Amino acid sequence: MTTLGLVPAKQGKAVFLRKGETIEIINTHGNQVLDTWAYNAHDVTEHMSMEHTRSVNSTIYANAGDLFSSNRRRPMLRFRKDTSPGKHDTLLCACNKELYTELGCKEYHRNCEDNLREALKEFYLTPPSTPSPFNLFMNVITGVDGEILRSPPAAKAGDSVELVAEMDVLMVFSSCPQDIKPVNGPACTPSDMHYRVLPPGTPT
């Protein structure tokens, strides 16, 4: 059994994956949203793109079996397993400091956009922009008129997903610090998340 890695509540974490490795992401306490990005580890101008992924897969949702495309339309990640109720979001932005100002915060509030920057700093990288994130466990559906309906995550403690690296990738996670709206559950209490890197060939 490989060691568990931690994405601390409200913080970011970058993880390098070699092609063929799988990352298992565990919603340790349930209810938590994890904003997720992936970069080509050898050229960070190539990154996972929600708009290209939607174009390739012709759906606004992300389900086990799907491939995630880069902005150069190459497969970056394969979504191979999902023990959660399968509610994840491809439509919404990462939260940023301006969003918290909008919500009434007078002082700095931790946010997913800055978590991305902090996490990449460990690798001496500065992203020129914030790609649209894949929001794991974020329970967003659209209504018949295209309205975006947000519900608290449906993921229970211990639910997990598995993503396989289709190239060498630098993944970045942010355990979303949202504690004003019930994005991370009705308790509005962001929590730790865990992950495990599985070697190539690990069965699902």
Next chain:
Amino acid sequence: MTTLGLVPAKQGKAVFLRKGETIEIINTHGNQVLDTWAYNAHDVTEHMSMEHTRSVNSTIYANAGDLFSSNRRRPMLRFRKDTSPGKHDTLLCACNKELYTELGCKEYHRNCEDNLREALKEFYLTPPSTPSPFNLFMNVITGVDGEILRSPPAAKAGDSVELVAEMDVLMVFSSCPQDIKPVNGPACTPSDMHYRVLPPGTPT
């Protein structure tokens, strides 16, 4: 009457708008999709963001009356008038050279992503990445299971939209060069588009 500007078929064009000015965009021959971006004219790290706009407006569609937000969650454009059937897309990527390779092109094919770069070059600017575009007149709806359904544009010759600048903006348009799929109508023939800049206070 102000002069008509041209966005040539398959090409890009950048247009500077002062706060309060309106740009009227005319689907001259009907059927044509126009990929659209907007940058803060004084700081191009701030740009119109589809993911923030969806977050603010809580819809995947864009309708007359809506505001478009920047990646710093400030209003950039106001969608004040639409004489077309109102089908526009916020979900899909700009086409790029890799997309045309995927469609079987052996040689370079003009594309909206490179049109963005070319258009900004006139202003001595190089975008570090391609923001997700607002695809004017692109007829994309989602089905009940979130599937993305593409139809040829519903816009007829002469249909137009009006966008008001809520700050000084540099707008970029690309008359989409897609001539393999019927994105720009069943004839697969991209066409010229026109625009007119209207001074502040021009009635709708």
